[in-house]
Amino acid sequence: MYNDYKTKLTQFYNRDRRMPTYSEMMKLFGFKSKNAVARLVDKFIEEGIVSKDYLGRLIADTSFDSIPMLGSVKAGFPSDAEELKDTINIDDYLIAKKDNSYMLTVDGDSMIDAHIADGDMVLVEKTNTAKDGQIVIANVDGEFTMKYFRKDKENKVWLEPANKDFKPIYPKMYLNITAVVKAVIRKY
Amino acid sequence: MYNDYKTKLTQFYNRDRRMPTYSEMMKLFGFKSKNAVARLVDKFIEEGIVSKDYLGRLIADTSFDSIPMLGSVKAGFPSDAEELKDTINIDDYLIAKKDNSYMLTVDGDSMIDAHIADGDMVLVEKTNTAKDGQIVIANVDGEFTMKYFRKDKENKVWLEPANKDFKPIYPKMYLNITAVVKAVIRKY
DNA sequence: AGTATATGTGAACGAGCGTTCACAGTCAAG
DNA sequence: CTTGACTGTGAACGCTCGTTCACATATACT
Numbered sequence: 001m002y003n004d005y006k007t008k009l010t011q012f013y014n015r016d017r018r019m020p021t022y023s024e025m026m027k028l029f030g031f032k033s034k035n036a037v038a039r040l041v042d043k044f045i046e047e048g049i050v051s052k053d054y055l056g057r058l059i060a061d062t063s064f065d066s067i068p069m070l071g072s073v074k075a076g077f078p079s080d081a082e083e084l085k086d087t088i089n090i091d092d093y094l095i096a097k098k099d100n101s102y103m104l105t106v107d108g109d110s111m112i113d114a115h116i117a118d119g120d121m122v123l124v125e126k127t128n129t130a131k132d133g134q135i136v137i138a139n140v141d142g143e144f145t146m147k148y149f150r151k152d153k154e155n156k157v158w159l160e161p162a163n164k165d166f167k168p169i170y171p172k173m174y175l176n177i178t179a180v181v182k183a184v185i186r187k188y
Numbered sequence: 189m190y191n192d193y194k195t196k197l198t199q200f201y202n203r204d205r206r207m208p209t210y211s212e213m214m215k216l217f218g219f220k221s222k223n224a225v226a227r228l229v230d231k232f233i234e235e236g237i238v239s240k241d242y243l244g245r246l247i248a249d250t251s252f253d254s255i256p257m258l259g260s261v262k263a264g265f266p267s268d269a270e271e272l273k274d275t276i277n278i279d280d281y282l283i284a285k286k287d288n289s290y291m292l293t294v295d296g297d298s299m300i301d302a303h304i305a306d307g308d309m310v311l312v313e314k315t316n317t318a319k320d321g322q323i324v325i326a327n328v329d330g331e332f333t334m335k336y337f338r339k340d341k342e343n344k345v346w347l348e349p350a351n352k353d354f355k356p357i358y359p360k361m362y363l364n365i366t367a368v369v370k371a372v373i374r375k376y
Numbered sequence: 377a378g379t380a381t382a383t384g385t386g387a388a389c390g391a392g393c394g395t396t397c398a399c400a401g402t403c404a405a406g
Numbered sequence: 407c408t409t410g411a412c413t414g415t416g417a418a419c420g421c422t423c424g425t426t427c428a429c430a431t432a433t434a435c436t
Contacts, residue, residue, distance in 0.1 A: 023392075035414070072294070076325065077332070077366050103256070104261050178265050223385070223425090245423080
């Protein structure tokens with residue numbers, strides 16, 4: 001019964017991306033009084049799955065936006081996966097600077113040995129500097145490409161593919177870094 | 189000036205994960221009257237970056253939760269990347285059944301030829317059925333592993349690694365599918 | 377200069393908010 | 407059966423909400 005309420009609350013949040021008001025919870029839970037809701041909310045708060053802001057409005061705990069984080073594949077699924085408290089929010093996990101992040105689609109297999117395949121998506125952060133060894137999006141002599149960024153002791157810079165069928169790219173005119181790759185995402 | 193307001197609104201939303209009230213916007217924008225806010229909000233609505241719910245409270249447009257989606261790597265960065273309207277929310281993009289999704293860490297290189305490397309994270313959906321060719325988490329004779337799921341015409345099932353150094357796994361006692369891999373995520 | 381348009385101020389308003397009270401019904405333990 | 411703890415009802419309260427006035431100030435155009 002009590003868990004039904006939690007389920008309904010979660011469903012509401014997933015649908016509307018916000019917590020319901022007390023009136024909405026009355027309908028949602030089937031109560032005819034806001035007081036019944038208030039008592040229930042107190043339990044939610046005690047349990048720590050929600051909290052209140054400075055005006056008394058409900059705030060969802062981070063777990064509402066997250067999915068359970070299990071251990072390694074070898075460890076497999078715990079018998080009661082629902083009980084696990086460790087959760088992760090993919091957006092927060094991947095995106096550090098939201099205002100500066102972009103998604104790109106990979107075409108070509110020049111980075112295949114780094115396990116970035118044709119059709120994968122990459123999350124990048126815009127910048128014009130990079131460290132040796134980072135994967136970057138760069139503009140070399142007018143053409144955009146994604147490669148390993150290389151810089152030696154004499155500050156000579158070039159790009160290196162992760163595919164033995166491709167050759168390193170040495171800029172003729174210029175090599176401008178546009179962004180660094182922060183994550184790779186592949187969907188099946 | 190007007191864009192400053194949008195920036196501040198975005199910052200507020202990113203920090204608090206909700207839209208500010210009119211009073212909060214007064215402080216946020218430096219107004220001394222709620223009416224000034226109301227006029228500004230009307231413009232936001234006209235522009236389509238926010239809307240209102242049935243109670244008049246502000247709702248963030250989906251773009252607030254998303255990051256810009258550019259084209260392919262070869263196309264590179266458009267000269268004015270800010271102007272692009274195509275955005276994507278990583279969570280929504282990847283997660284179809286939230287209540288049924290889990291994250292696991294990959295250990296080992298048995299799927300390396302499918303470009304899933306040691307240390308990568310996989311997003312999985314719990315299920316006990318799979319189609320031939322899908323990547324699954326399975327319990328084979330008591331041990332959990334991630335492999336290609338195979339099923340031939342006679343309904344014989346086994347697991348196949350994506351690494352020529354590993355051999356296919358034929359169950360002695362049982363092969364229980366636990367989850368199917370929906371996405372791979374690698375963070376740098 | 378004069379006028380129209382846009383932008384901000386200040387005050388008032390009704391509505392819905394979350395809170396709190398007294399009270400009735402339910403259920404289990406003594 | 408009685409008692410006490412728990413749970414839900416119904417009504418009232420103060421508060422902040424978003425809305426909407428009339429009015430002042432700034433900006434732009436003729």
